[in-house]
Amino acid sequence: MPTTVPTTVPDDDHPPGPEPAAAVDLWTGDSRELLRRIPDHSVDLICTDPPYNLAGYSTGNIAPGWRTPFNNDVAAWDEVAFDPAAWLPEIRRVLRPTGNLFAFTSYNMLGRWHDAYDPAFDTFQIVVWHKTNPPPKLRRAGFLNSCELIVAAWDRGHTWNFGRQREMHNFIETPICMGGERLKEPRHPTQKPVAVLRRLIEWGSRPGDLVLDPFMGVGSTGVAAAGLGRRFIGIEIDPAYAAAARRRMGVSDPG
Numbered sequence: 291m292p293t294t295v296p297t298t299v300p301d302d303d304h305p306p307g308p309e310p311a312a313a314v315d316l317w318t319g320d321s322r323e324l325l326r327r328i329p330d331h332s333v334d335l336i337c338t339d340p341p342y343n344l345a346g347y348s349t350g351n352i353a354p355g356w357r358t359p360f361n362n363d364v365a366a367w368d369e370v371a372f373d374p375a376a377w378l379p380e381i382r383r384v385l386r387p388t389g390n391l392f393a394f395t396s397y398n399m400l401g402r403w404h405d406a407y408d409p410a411f412d413t414f415q416i417v418v419w420h421k422t423n424p425p426p427k428l429r430r431a432g433f434l435n436s437c438e439l440i441v442a443a444w445d446r447g448h449t450w451n452f453g454r455q456r457e458m459h460n461f462i463e464t465p466i467c468m469g470g471e472r473l474k475e476p477r478h479p480t481q482k483p484v485a486v487l488r489r490l491i492e493w494g495s496r497p498g499d500l501v502l503d504p505f506m507g508v509g510s511t512g513v514a515a516a517g518l519g520r521r522f523i524g525i526e527i528d529p530a531y532a533a534a535a536r537r538r539m540g541v542s543d544p545g
C-alpha cells in the first residue's frame with residue numbers, strides 16, 4: 291500500500307499536519323475508500339484532475355487517412371460517472387479550514403461543481419488554463435479545445451501566495467504536455483503539464499504543506515508538489531498509472 295520517501299520539510303511557522311509521516315505517499319486503489327484513511331482537516335491543498343465525463347460527447351478517434359489518427363477518444367475511466375457533489379463531504383472533511391481546492395473540470399461539469407461547491411465554500415472561482423498548442427480540429431466549425439477550466443474554492447483566511455495585482459490573473463498559459471515530459475509507457479490521455487500544477491501549488495500552499503491528489507493519474511501533481519518542497523498523498527485506481535507515478539517520483543513499489 292503506501293510507499294514513502296523519507297524526507298520532511300520543516301516549517302516552524304506552519305507545522306505539518308499529522309499525516310503522512312513521510313513526504314510522498316502513493317496509494318493504489320479507489321479513493322472513495324482510501325480517502326477515509328486521511329485524518330480530518332490535515333490537508334492544506336487538494337489539487338486534482340478527476341474524470342470529466344466526456345464519454346457522451348466523444349466521436350471516437352478521427353482517422354484522416356494521410357496521417358496517424360487524431361486521438362479523440364475517451365479513456366475507460368472517464369465513462370464511470372463522476373459526481374462532484376458526492377465527493378464534497380470527504381473533501382470538506384480532510385481539508386484544513388485554511389486549505390484550498392483546485393480541480394480541473396470541463397464545461398459540461400462546471401454547473402454541477404458550482405451548484406455543490408459554491409454554497410459549501412466562502413469563495414468559488416475559476417482558473418483558465420490556455421494551451422498554446424491544442425490538438426487541431428479538422429472541421430472549421432467550432433473552437434479548438436484550447437482551454438481547460440480549473441475550479442478554485444476556499445474559505446476566508448486561506449493560504450494565498452500573491453504579491454502583486456498582475457500575479458492575480460486567473461489564467462495560466464503553457465503548451466500541452468509533450469516531448470520528454472510526456473510518458474510513452476503507459477501513455478495517459480490526460481497527463482497534465484507539471485508547469486500548470488506548479489503554478490496552482492505555488493498559489494495555494496506553502497513549503498512543508500500537505501497536497502492531496504485523489505485522482506493522480508501518472509502523478510503530475512506529485513512531481514510538482516515534491517519539486518516545491520510540499521508533502522504529497524496521491525491516489526490512483528489504475529495500477530499501471532500508479533506504478534508510473536512511483537517511477538516518476540522515485541518511490542519504490544509497495545511489493
Ligand SMILES: C[S@@+](CC[C@H](N)C(=O)[O-])C[C@H]1O[C@@H](n2cnc3c(N)ncnc32)[C@H](O)[C@@H]1O
Nearest residue numbers: 320321339367481482505506507508510526527
Ligand atoms: C484526468 S485523469 C488524471 C491525470 C493526471 N492529472 C496526470 O497528469 O496524470 C483522472 C485519473 O483518475 C483515476 N480515477 C478515476 N476514478 C478513480 C477513483 N475512484 N479512485 C482513484 N483514481 C481514480 C483514473 O484512472 C485517471 O487516471
